[in-house]
Amino acid sequence: MATRIAVITLTALAACSNAAAQGFFDFGEIPGVDEPTVEVDLTAPLLNFVAEAAREGDPLAADVISGLEGIRVRVYDTLQDPTAVAGFVDDASDALERGGWQRMVYVQDGRDKVRIYTRLEGQVVSGMTVLIVDATEAVFINIAGSINPMQLGRVASAMGFSGFLGPYNGNGEAPRGQPADSAD
Amino acid sequence: MRAAMALDPQLRDAVQQAERLRHELRGLATAPVPGSLHRRLRAIPDGRRPGNARRLPSWAPAFAAGTAVAVVAALAALLLRQPDRLPQDEQVAALREFETSMVYLQRSATIARDEVTTAVGEGLREALRTSREAIGNGDSE
Numbered sequence: 241m242a243t244r245i246a247v248i249t250l251t252a253l254a255a256c257s258n259a260a261a262q263g264f265f266d267f268g269e270i271p272g273v274d275e276p277t278v279e280v281d282l283t284a285p286l287l288n289f290v291a292e293a294a295r296e297g298d299p300l301a302a303d304v305i306s307g308l309e310g311i312r313v314r315v316y317d318t319l320q321d322p323t324a325v326a327g328f329v330d331d332a333s334d335a336l337e338r339g340g341w342q343r344m345v346y347v348q349d350g351r352d353k354v355r356i357y358t359r360l361e362g363q364v365v366s367g368m369t370v371l372i373v374d375a376t377e378a379v380f381i382n383i384a385g386s387i388n389p390m391q392l393g394r395v396a397s398a399m400g401f402s403g404f405l406g407p408y409n410g411n412g413e414a415p416r417g418q419p420a421d422s423a424d
Numbered sequence: 425m426r427a428a429m430a431l432d433p434q435l436r437d438a439v440q441q442a443e444r445l446r447h448e449l450r451g452l453a454t455a456p457v458p459g460s461l462h463r464r465l466r467a468i469p470d471g472r473r474p475g476n477a478r479r480l481p482s483w484a485p486a487f488a489a490g491t492a493v494a495v496v497a498a499l500a501a502l503l504l505r506q507p508d509r510l511p512q513d514e515q516v517a518a519l520r521e522f523e524t525s526m527v528y529l530q531r532s533a534t535i536a537r538d539e540v541t542t543a544v545g546e547g548l549r550e551a552l553r554t555s556r557e558a559i560g561n562g563d564s565e
Binding site: 278280282286287289290293305311313315345347349352354356370372379381383392393395396397 | 515518519521522524525526527528529530531532533535536539540542543
């Protein structure tokens with residue numbers, strides 16, 4: 241009896257973590273690049289903390305953030321081998337599509353590649369992966385968790401304007417690696 | 425564990441809930457044993473009869489189940505609790521990293537929008553040029 245309850249409980253916990261893991265995409269070793277200019281790995285506990293920090297100033301943003309399970313960002317300002325990175329984007333796109341991810345944006349313009357994929361669990365978006373590369377730069381983003389794209393877009397566009405992180409930034413210093421043209 | 429419970433209301437609630445569940449499981453009535461099972465038990469030779477083994481109290485399975493639930497609940501509470509006691513520098517780092525992520529997400533959306541707009545615009549221009557040429561060819565014939 242005890243064993244059965246323990247097994248059922250652990251199986252349920254494993255199922256929950258597996259559902260969250262559905263939206264993760266591991267970029268692994270990216271060829272043709274050196275160290276990333278920006279490397280972000282935010283896990284669920286840290287995102288919960290961010291959500292609570294945001295709750296007083298923007299409860300809706302806090303709800304959006306608390307649904308997220310993980311965020312990974314890799315930005316490369318210089319590419320050692322742009323062809324290898326472009327090949328990686330193609331390979332990753334194939335892997336995502338084989339894994340059941342839906343193609344949302346797929347642009348191939350010369351050497352520029354822009355790919356945005358989402359993963360659906362029923363009617364809910366459980367993952368979003370962005371792959372962008374041009375001749376000089378590459379950006380890779382993976383967001384896992386319960387995602388409302390409209391609301392997440394609102395949170396993203398409000399960054400730096402809503403000021404809910406203002407007290408933590410204090411001196412008005414830009415976040416690490418913030419691009420100069422990020423305000424557009 | 426007591427110190428952790430004192431510091432963390434969520435953990436304390438989870439453990440208290442598990443204890444209540446354990447008490448309720450202990451209070452469950454014992455199910456009647458079917459006659460066929462009694463007969464089979466009597467048919468077991470004395471040396472193997474469970475009655476000769478060290479007997480567990482009737483509430484032992486319920487206690488074990490409750491304990492298992494309590495342990496799992498406490499572990500889950502520890503794993504899922506919010507890191508409200510992160511060091512200040514880790515809090516600042518987490519917030520800045522989130523902000524950086526959103527900035528790049530917004531930037532990616534802008535790039536995607538511009539690329540799609542350009543691609544659609546070029547496609548339309550090409551379609552219009554082809555249509556005009558076709559019309560021009562038709563007029564000249």
